[in-house]
Amino acid sequence: LAKTTQPISMDSYEGQEVNITCSHNNIATNDYITWYQQFPSQGPRFIIQGYKTKVTNEVASLFIPADRKSSTLSLPRVSLSDTAVYYCLVGGHTGGFKTIFGAGTRLFVKA
Amino acid sequence: DAGVTQSPTHLIKTRGQQVTLRCSPKSGHDTVSWYQQALGQGPQFIFQYYEEEERQRGNFPDRFSGHQFPNYSSELNVNALLLGDSALYLCASSSPGQKAGTEAFFGQGTRLTVV
Numbered sequence: 135l136a137k138t139t140q141p142i143s144m145d146s147y148e149g150q151e152v153n154i155t156c157s158h159n160n161i162a163t164n165d166y167i168t169w170y171q172q173f174p175s176q177g178p179r180f181i182i183q184g185y186k187t188k189v190t191n192e193v194a195s196l197f198i199p200a201d202r203k204s205s206t207l208s209l210p211r212v213s214l215s216d217t218a219v220y221y222c223l224v225g226g227h228t229g230g231f232k233t234i235f236g237a238g239t240r241l242f243v244k245a
Numbered sequence: 246d247a248g249v250t251q252s253p254t255h256l257i258k259t260r261g262q263q264v265t266l267r268c269s270p271k272s273g274h275d276t277v278s279w280y281q282q283a284l285g286q287g288p289q290f291i292f293q294y295y296e297e298e299e300r301q302r303g304n305f306p307d308r309f310s311g312h313q314f315p316n317y318s319s320e321l322n323v324n325a326l327l328l329g330d331s332a333l334y335l336c337a338s339s340s341p342g343q344k345a346g347t348e349a350f351f352g353q354g355t356r357l358t359v360v
Contacts (some may be wrong), residue, residue, distance in 0.1 A: 168348060177335050177351030178288065179248070221287060235280075235287035 138222045143240040152209045154239050156222030159203045167198060167205045170221045174240070178221060182207065209241075219245045247272070249352035251336050258326050258357045266321040271339030277319040278349065279311060280335040288335055294319050323357075325353045327356045 139157040146152045156166070166185050170178035182189055184196040184205070195208040209216060219238040250269045264349050270277050274297045280288035290303035294313035313319045317338075323330055333356050337349040 170351075175333065175356065177337070177354050180348045180350065183348055184248075214268070234290065237287050 137222055137234075137238050140220075140222050140236060140238065140239045143242065145242050145244065146212055147244050148213055149211050150217075151240060152212050152242070154207045154220055154222075155204060155205070157204050158185065158222070161202050161224050165224050167196065168223045169194070169207045170223065172219045172221065181220075183241045212241075212243045214243050214245060217241060249336055249338050249350050251352035251355050253355060254353065255356045256358060260327055260328060260359055262326050263322065263324045264326060264336050264357060266357070268319045268321070268336030268352060270317050270319070271350045274338035274340055274350070275317050276339045277313060277317065278337045278339070279319070279321045280337065281305070282333040282335055294298075306334070326359045328359050331357060351356070
């Protein structure tokens with residue numbers, strides 16, 4: 135299973151765009167990249183998933199370069215409620231096989 | 246759709262006791278995974294059930310066991326509780342077929358405190 139490396143923490147201000155980068159140098163051909171958000175004492179919540187290039191949904195964008203050894207989660211115009219821990223996961227099936235969570239990135243959004 | 250539901254939400258047990266946690270997967274999901282999350286850490290994979298069998302297991306002792314029922318719901322049992330078992334226990338379910346890129350849906354968790 136590919137190991138991921140993320141910054142431990144990040145600070146931002148309301149209204150700014152936040153980019154969290156994840157390194158996964160030994161990603162396998164069949165692996166997908168998935169990001170989860172977790173608030174204290176709650177289960178992780180799926181944000182976005184991608185395989186290559188760019189994926190966008192109503193809450194975030196995911197940028198994956200051609201070599202797929204890293205990925206960047208982009209949160210547009212963050213608000214105080216985006217303060218949470220963000221996890222980057224790499225694997226074939228986040229639910230189908232064991233999913234390895236790292237320590238995640240603690241994002242703190244300030245007013 | 247109720248999503249993934251777990252019970253109870255909170256639980257306090259004494260060292261040496263046994264505990265059973267329950268999980269109902271999201272409608273249409275047949276795979277259930279269990280995670281332990283200590284304070285300030287990421288979730289750690291315990292095991293996964295599919296077709297009523299344990300398919301994958303993380304680095305947890307045999308005190309941790311589970312079961313999946315024909316309706317896909319699942320139980321996590323922990324015997325001989327230790328203080329270090331205090332954590333948030335998360336259940337995740339996923340969609341059928343174990344397709345590539347399948348996302349997992351998590352429940353709210355059960356907060357277990359061992360005293």
